[in-house]
Amino acid sequence: MRFNVINYLIGEGISNLFKNKKSTISSLMIMCATMLIFGLFFVIGENINAFVKNVADAQEIRVIIADTATEEQIEEIGKQILEIDGVRNAEFISKEKAYEYMKEMLGESGAELLEGREGIFSVSYDVTLTDLELNDEVQESILQLEHIKKIESANKVITQVISLANGVRIVTGGLLILLVIISIAIISNTIKLTVHARRKEISIMKYVGATNSFIRWPFLVEGVIIGVLAGLLSVGIIWGTYTLIANKIAETSFLEIAHWKLLEFKDMFKLILTVYLGLGVGIGVVGSSISMKKYLEV
Amino acid sequence: MIEFKNVCKKYGTGTDAVKNASFKIEKGEFAFLVGSSGSGKSTLIKLILKEEEPSSGNIIINGKDTTFLKQNRVPYLRRSMGIVFQDFRLLPDKTVYENVAFAMYIVKATPKHIRRQVPMVLSLVGLSGKAKMYPNELSGGEQQRVALARALVNNPSMIIADEPTGNLDPDTAWDIMNLLNEINMRGTTVVVATHAKEIVDQMKKRVIHINKGVIVKDDKKGGYDCEI
Numbered sequence: 001m002r003f004n005v006i007n008y009l010i011g012e013g014i015s016n017l018f019k020n021k022k023s024t025i026s027s028l029m030i031m032c033a034t035m036l037i038f039g040l041f042f043v044i045g046e047n048i049n050a051f052v053k054n055v056a057d058a059q060e061i062r063v064i065i066a067d068t069a070t071e072e073q074i075e076e077i078g079k080q081i082l083e084i085d086g087v088r089n090a091e092f093i094s095k096e097k098a099y100e101y102m103k104e105m106l107g108e109s110g111a112e113l114l115e116g117r118e119g120i121f122s123v124s125y126d127v128t129l130t131d132l133e134l135n136d137e138v139q140e141s142i143l144q145l146e147h148i149k150k151i152e153s154a155n156k157v158i159t160q161v162i163s164l165a166n167g168v169r170i171v172t173g174g175l176l177i178l179l180v181i182i183s184i185a186i187i188s189n190t191i192k193l194t195v196h197a198r199r200k201e202i203s204i205m206k207y208v209g210a211t212n213s214f215i216r217w218p219f220l221v222e223g224v225i226i227g228v229l230a231g232l233l234s235v236g237i238i239w240g241t242y243t244l245i246a247n248k249i250a251e252t253s254f255l256e257i258a259h260w261k262l263l264e265f266k267d268m269f270k271l272i273l274t275v276y277l278g279l280g281v282g283i284g285v286v287g288s289s290i291s292m293k294k295y296l297e298v
Numbered sequence: 299m300i301e302f303k304n305v306c307k308k309y310g311t312g313t314d315a316v317k318n319a320s321f322k323i324e325k326g327e328f329a330f331l332v333g334s335s336g337s338g339k340s341t342l343i344k345l346i347l348k349e350e351e352p353s354s355g356n357i358i359i360n361g362k363d364t365t366f367l368k369q370n371r372v373p374y375l376r377r378s379m380g381i382v383f384q385d386f387r388l389l390p391d392k393t394v395y396e397n398v399a400f401a402m403y404i405v406k407a408t409p410k411h412i413r414r415q416v417p418m419v420l421s422l423v424g425l426s427g428k429a430k431m432y433p434n435e436l437s438g439g440e441q442q443r444v445a446l447a448r449a450l451v452n453n454p455s456m457i458i459a460d461e462p463t464g465n466l467d468p469d470t471a472w473d474i475m476n477l478l479n480e481i482n483m484r485g486t487t488v489v490v491a492t493h494a495k496e497i498v499d500q501m502k503k504r505v506i507h508i509n510k511g512v513i514v515k516d517d518k519k520g521g522y523d524c525e526i
Contacts, residue, residue: 208400208401209376
C-alpha cells in the first residue's frame, strides 16, 4: 500500500473520532473505568506476588538432624534433600556454625552464656524452596528420610499468604475477562454509530469499487485509537493514584513491621503498559470488526 | 461487453423480478433500459453490478462470466464500470473536487495522477469553476454532473446509470443525457435505465423494454412506446 493511502486511511479514522465526539468520549470513559478496576486488582496482585516471593526467599525450613547420625549419613541426607521436588538449596549448618549464629543473635552479653557449650547444638540443613506452595509436600518428604530429629518452619503464615495471592489472582483473571467483554461491546457499539452515520459513504465506496479491507481500515484505526487512548489514560491515572497511596502507606511504617515494602510503580510500569496497550489494540480490532460485518455486504 | 444468457432472478420473497432475460450490449454501444416501476429494471442494473446474484443463467461482463465471481473480486469488477444514481449519492461534507478524488483514492491512485485527472473530468462535465463548492451549493443538474465526473474519473469501460434524470427538470435532464451521449462518443459503453419517455424517443438509441421481468422488445433504434 502506498504512503498516501495509509495516510488517507489513518486520517479518516482520526476524523471519525472527532465527528463522533460524544460516543468517543463516553466509550473512552467506560473503557477507562473498567481498565482502572482491573488495574487496581492487578497492582494489588503484583504486590502480593512480590511479597510471597520475598517470603519465599527468606523462608527457610530448618531440618535438624538427629545426634546419632554419622558424618556419611549426614552427607547422604543433604543429597537426598536436594533431590526432592521444590527444593532450591540445602545449606549445611555445622554445630560450630549454629553456635556462631546464636552468638551473633544474642549479642555480647549473651555470648558469655554460650561459652564452651558448642555441644548443645545439633547439625542441620537450611532448606530453601523454589515454590512456596510446595512447602507442605517438601516437609513431608523430608520427614520420611532417616535420622531427622525435627523440622522448624513458619508454615501457617505461608499458606495464608499463598491463598490470599491465589484469591487475588482469580479475581484479577475474572476481571480481565469481564473487562474484555465489556470493552468489546462498548467499542463495537461506538463504531456501529460511526458506521451507521457513514453507511451512505460506505455504499458509495462499494459502488466505486473499494475493497472491504479499504473500507474497514478507518474504522479499525478508530477502534484502536480509542483502545490505546483508554490504555494510556488508565496507566496515567493508576500511576498517580498508586504513587500517592503508596507514599501515604510508607509514612505509617505499618508495613515495616511485616518486612513488606510496596513495589514502586516503575517496577510494574512496563507490564501494566503492555497489558493495557495489548488490550486496547486487541479490543479495538475485534470491536470494530464485529460492527463492520453487517455493512460490508453490498 | 455485457451479455445476459437466460438470466432469471427470483427474490427470497417469491417475486420473479427477471424472467429468462437474454441480451447483449456491445462495446461502445448506448442502450436505454425502459419499463414501468417494478418492471425489473433496477434488478437488471443490480445484476450487472453484481449487487444481486442471478437465480439461474449467466452474466458475462467484459468477456468474463461473473456468475461465479468470488465476493472479494467484486470490487475489481466494479472498477470497470462507472455508476450513476438517481439521487446523485455525493458526500455532503466533501467538496466537488474531493468527491471526485475520493473515487481515485479508493483505487489507490497516486497523488500526482489524482491532481492531473480530477480537473480533467471536471472540465469534461463543465464544472471546472465549481471544484471548491459543496454539493448543497449546487443545483440538481450540477450535482449529477459531479456524480458523472466521479463515475468517469477512473476511466471505466462502461457507464451504468440508474434513472440519472429522475430528479431533474426536463432541460437539465437533456443536459445530462447529452453529456452521456458525448461520453459514449468517446468510446465508453453507456447503459441508462430511465423513465424519460421524451428523451428516449428523440435520441434514437437502442431501447431494451422490460415488463414484469420479461424483456418484451429490443429496438436497435427505438422509442419509448412500443407495440407488444
